[in-house]
Amino acid sequence: QPVLTQSPSASASVGGSVKLTCTLSSGHSRNAIAWHQKQPEKGPRFLMKLNSDGSQTKGDGIPDRFSGSTSGAERYLTIFSLQSGDEADYYCQTWESDSVVFGGGTKLTVL
Amino acid sequence: EVHLLESGGGLVQPGGSLKLTCVGSGFTINSYTMSWVRQAPGQGLEWLSGIFIGGSTFYADSVKGRFIISRDKSNNMLYLEMNNMRPEDTAVYYCAKDRIRLDGDWDIDYWGQGTLVTVSS
Numbered sequence: 001q002p003v004l005t006q007s008p009s010a011s012a013s014v015g016g017s018v019k020l021t022c023t024l025s026s027g028h029s030r031n032a033i034a035w036h037q038k039q040p041e042k043g044p045r046f047l048m049k050l051n052s053d054g055s056q057t058k059g060d061g062i063p064d065r066f067s068g069s070t071s072g073a074e075r076y077l078t079i080f081s082l083q084s085g086d087e088a089d090y091y092c093q094t095w096e097s098d099s100v101v102f103g104g105g106t107k108l109t110v111l
Numbered sequence: 112e113v114h115l116l117e118s119g120g121g122l123v124q125p126g127g128s129l130k131l132t133c134v135g136s137g138f139t140i141n142s143y144t145m146s147w148v149r150q151a152p153g154q155g156l157e158w159l160s161g162i163f164i165g166g167s168t169f170y171a172d173s174v175k176g177r178f179i180i181s182r183d184k185s186n187n188m189l190y191l192e193m194n195n196m197r198p199e200d201t202a203v204y205y206c207a208k209d210r211i212r213l214d215g216d217w218d219i220d221y222w223g224q225g226t227l228v229t230v231s232s
Contacts, residue, residue: 034218036156043115043205043222044148044156057210059220091156095217098169100146100158 002028004103022092029073120226133206
């Protein structure tokens, strides 16, 4: 079963950008992942599916400020033109045929 | 527009049972893989169970043998029956829908708002 590793926290300033990382465990570097945003008191929100080749499929209404990229076993979520409303927990998710795995999440603070 | 709405949460004693319901609108639950995911206080997201279009069901080890996922085609509902509950089951429970109609591709694209379950005496 794959394991997803995320840094616990990140911070960046309003108007700036931030790159969040999700690392797939050994043997799973070709897995697709999904990125989800979780704000307090709200249900999670699907941001995008990110394939190993870097291609991405975004969720409904997700702005172009959110972009995904790939390098080997690493999957990235870059948020440009940060807004205070982007402050949230960000989770990556992957799967095998019979189960789903989430990373531990990254808490993004927008300064 | 796709919408998921969970209900059925509440306070239950250790060893007790509870059944959660998720009503889908804007799509047909039977036509997509569906999942239940929870978030315990201060913790991350944890996948619990899923059901394929074909009806196969899957469970995380933490709930296997205690929780049962099912669906009702006529009412477009997804259920999670929770038995022998433990304090560590205290969490907000979410139902989630897959993006495409393909079993085995657990590509979640919509979530409900969640329902709180508290297990305590």
